[in-house]
Amino acid sequence: MTTLRDWLIDDSPASPMQARLGRFYRIFGALMRNPLAVVGAIIILALVLTALFAPWLATHDPLRQSLSERLLPPSAAHWMGTDELGRDIWSRVVYGARITLAIVTLVAVLAAPAGLVIGVAAGYFGGWVDRILMGITDIFLSLPKLILALAFVAALGPGIENAIIAIAITSWPGYARVARAETLTFKNSEFISAVRLLGASSLRVNLGHVLPLCTSSMIVRVTLDMAGIILTAAGLGFIGLGAQPPLPEWGAMISRGRSFILDQWWVATMPGFAIILVSLGFCFLGDGLRDVLDPKSGEQR
């Protein structure tokens, strides 16, 4: 074991592979020393495992209605009670993890690369390219995200796919800003000039050398944004513009439970706890990642 550790933290790594693994090891170690980050990582891991193993974790079929078992309080048979159609809330929350995970993953996959490309292009080329791209970015940044997402979904039509598209449209500008700032710090460094002198095209310089250097701050930013994305998606679901019934989306579930909040409190509150837990997990992990990967940015949020 000690030899593997020595190999990982070697000051003069023999191969890029060793250097990369060593870096990963150090980051991981630093992260594990931060208790909140560990809690966050465990929550996210739990979310992923719940989504993967939903059929095994769920005690009932999330869609099966059983009108004789309507609105039962939490009990041994129904851990979180049942909703107005007699569906088991625990099972629905478990399957809802899949939807939440799918939403945050898709938004990250759509918005982060778009923001990255726009930001790197603006930072690298400068001049009017920068002015136009950042002008558009700033306009989007100065508008309220939720309202914009609502308006886009209203135009595109309700549904989970459109909700994802709308959230992605409103979240790329933050990533573009981060990527541009990072690019500006690297742009004039010697190793970039060296690559350019070797005759590399600007596409190659950016893809091979600038983009990889932006990834760590992008990861921090994306993780910190996850909570907001989850809340927006749940909000769209709550209003009725996001995931449509009978999908067990947490926001939509809260919306169904709204009419019973005074007497059957569990219908609306249980999915809420799931949302809070997962969002908190992303916040904790994001804070921890920022302290490790991007210590200079501080509390700017």
Added chain:
Amino acid sequence: MANDSTTAAAPVRRAARPSRRRQRLTSLAGFLVTLAVTFLGLLAITFFIGRIVPIDPVLAVVGDRAPVAVYERVRQEMGLDQPLITQFVSYVGDVVTGNFGTSVSTGKPVIEDLARVFPATLEMATLGIILGVLIGVPLGVFAAARRGSWLDQGIRVIGLLGYSVPAFWLGLVGLAVFYARLQWVGGPGRVDIFYDGMVSPVTGLILVDSIIAGEWEIFRNAVWHLVLPASCLGFFSLAYIARMTRSFMLDQLSQEYVTTARVKGVPERLVIWRHAFRPIRVPLITVIGLSYAGLLEGSVMIETIFSWPGIGNYLTVALLNADMSAVLGSTLVIGAVFIGINKISDVLYRVLDPRAR
């Protein structure tokens, strides 16, 4: 590029000494240009959203059994045969003159509806931000003063909860606990149904209107109803303000002048409130402005829960009825207020902070 900078540098050097006023005028002009561009951007986005709606606006007017000639004529009357840029220009003209179209659900001009519902939102958000500042700032200062203590950890968690609790969920739970169980506050709506419409709207702010009318009973009832939604909103601004205050204070407390003050024997309370807190008042204004703008957005969810007749409720009803004129009108107004507040706090920061001038 190189040429540009040499020619530009000369006049700048000459102008630098004599005229500070001119410099201010240029920065004011620059500010107005960004403001105008941002508003145009907002208009472009709402215009674009209006275009991608899959509903044919002409069919909505003529019905789907109209003959082709009628369809074409209406299409021309609505200006939809014009190039997009012409349509955009006339759209901007409409918005500037206050023509936001007619709402399908209320049958009234959108601008009238918005003027009617906006005060309710303003009232709730303003009380929310007052609560957020009054509680959030001291919490942040205490957390920084006792860094690492349980109090600090607790405030940190509250700060993060502000990012992770869904507003609509908080409102529902608040209603269940404080209205249904404890009966400490009033239920949904601005006043009890019994009092509805009893004071004539002068400002639209029911607290002010009831004072003007001298109806203290209604005033008390309105406060009773306002407390819970405003507290829910206030929680989010509290969380954000406390978090930012804490980080600003920590910055200041690590400065050398604070150490100097402590060494001189200044009592800790004075060190914190007089030495460390004073310099952060200016950046806090920006934070409070941002938070206030954010509350206008957050009120969409809270208003739905509390049946609060504000712009958020209007927007959600319009969303569900696919009433696009109302949706885009509300988006424009919320967006414009949002931009306005952000820019104002930006300007205040520059005016008040001598370093930023």
